[in-house]
Amino acid sequence: xxxxxxxxxxxxxxxxxxxxxxxxxxxxxxxxxxxxxxxxxxxxxxxxxxxxxxxxxxxxxxxxxxxxxxxxxxxxxxxxxxxxxxxxxxxxxxxxxxxxxxxxxxxxxxxxxxxxxxxxxxxxxxxxxxxxxxxxxxxxxxxxxxxxxxxxxxxxxxxxxxxxxxxxxxxxxxxxxxxxxxxxxxxxxxxxxxxxxxxxxxxxxxxxxxxxxxxxxxxxxxxxxxxxxxxxxxxxxxxxxxxxxxxxxxxxxxx
Amino acid sequence: xxxxxxxxxxxxxxxxxxxxxxxxxxxxxxxxxxxxxxxxxxxxxxxxxxxxxxxxxxxxxxxxxxxxxxxxxxxxxxxxxxxxxxxxxxxxxxxxxxxxxxxxxxxxxxxxxxxxxxxxxxxxxxxxxxxxxxxx
Numbered sequence: 001x002x003x004x005x006x007x008x009x010x011x012x013x014x015x016x017x018x019x020x021x022x023x024x025x026x027x028x029x030x031x032x033x034x035x036x037x038x039x040x041x042x043x044x045x046x047x048x049x050x051x052x053x054x055x056x057x058x059x060x061x062x063x064x065x066x067x068x069x070x071x072x073x074x075x076x077x078x079x080x081x082x083x084x085x086x087x088x089x090x091x092x093x094x095x096x097x098x099x100x101x102x103x104x105x106x107x108x109x110x111x112x113x114x115x116x117x118x119x120x121x122x123x124x125x126x127x128x129x130x131x132x133x134x135x136x137x138x139x140x141x142x143x144x145x146x147x148x149x150x151x152x153x154x155x156x157x158x159x160x161x162x163x164x165x166x167x168x169x170x171x172x173x174x175x176x177x178x179x180x181x182x183x184x185x186x187x188x189x190x191x192x193x194x195x196x197x198x199x200x201x202x203x204x205x206x207x208x209x210x211x212x213x214x215x216x217x218x219x220x221x222x223x224x225x226x227x228x229x230x231x232x233x234x235x236x237x238x239x240x241x242x243x244x245x246x247x248x249x250x251x252x253x254x255x
Numbered sequence: 256x257x258x259x260x261x262x263x264x265x266x267x268x269x270x271x272x273x274x275x276x277x278x279x280x281x282x283x284x285x286x287x288x289x290x291x292x293x294x295x296x297x298x299x300x301x302x303x304x305x306x307x308x309x310x311x312x313x314x315x316x317x318x319x320x321x322x323x324x325x326x327x328x329x330x331x332x333x334x335x336x337x338x339x340x341x342x343x344x345x346x347x348x349x350x351x352x353x354x355x356x357x358x359x360x361x362x363x364x365x366x367x368x369x370x371x372x373x374x375x376x377x378x379x380x381x382x383x384x385x386x387x388x389x390x391x
Contacts, residue, residue, distance in 0.1 A: 041359075061360060061362075062362060062363070063355050063356070063359045064355050064359070067352055071355070074352075074356060075355075075356040075360065078356055078357075078360060079363075082360065
């Protein structure tokens, strides 16, 4: 087990109705990444997710209603910022991310201090066998193609949520994180703010329980929506307000 | 334009104006949302009363029948209002998202503080003292 004594590390586990998998995810993070504090963000679950997470001894943010993955993860960023964490990794509550790979994300970040975001990619291993439906893989590859052109570097898996963030990225995303399907747009924000991102190959599991936020029928809707968000995001006047500017979330001034 | 439709248009616009003003007076409608409604009522009223302006507007837009120009303007305002409400809704959902996040973070902090206090050996006496201070 590697230790990073200078960093305070937080593992954020967003979970929405994941009672079948949340326990094993928490135990696995504890086992494989023992120097990470665990924060479960319960996104308004209606099942036993909350109680299982609390029984497992994790700290839990209890959102009063379902915000969607973007709002849940942003709550994690805010928590990390407020409590002075300088490393944050997102590990989905459905068990598709493998906590034993966290230390590899950490190693990649420690190897190059200029890197702000390390992303675990499913598609970097030569024998990548990610058994997702073809409709979803097509969407992922289209996003990957577009983002690679924009970023000027290869982005192979822009929909992966298995990411490690440093303090700069935490501060950025605590202020502004995209809404519904945030991962793709977040890559664009990383680019806009001149942060550095890199990818390392990881294995991912198929979901071990619960229902994905993206059903197969919704894949197309998802793709169109993210494409819209991407192109609007490209043309956005101010991606994120700089200190001293108007708050994007504020009482309305005019009509 | 026939006088009957003119009367209907004027009556409708005046009714809208009165209703909006009454809602604002009773504080059921915030001024910032009332402004667009008032503006549209006034413009529709103005065009209904002032026939020449409506004629010219219809001509400028290539509409043969002047009353249609009135409907067009009214429809334009309705679209504008709907867009305005979509924007307002986006803002509100953004605000409620931030509140939910802050709420969850604060709640977690309170729970942690309460647990920490419960573990303090002197917590019982402290609790009783503060209860006594608050009185019955």
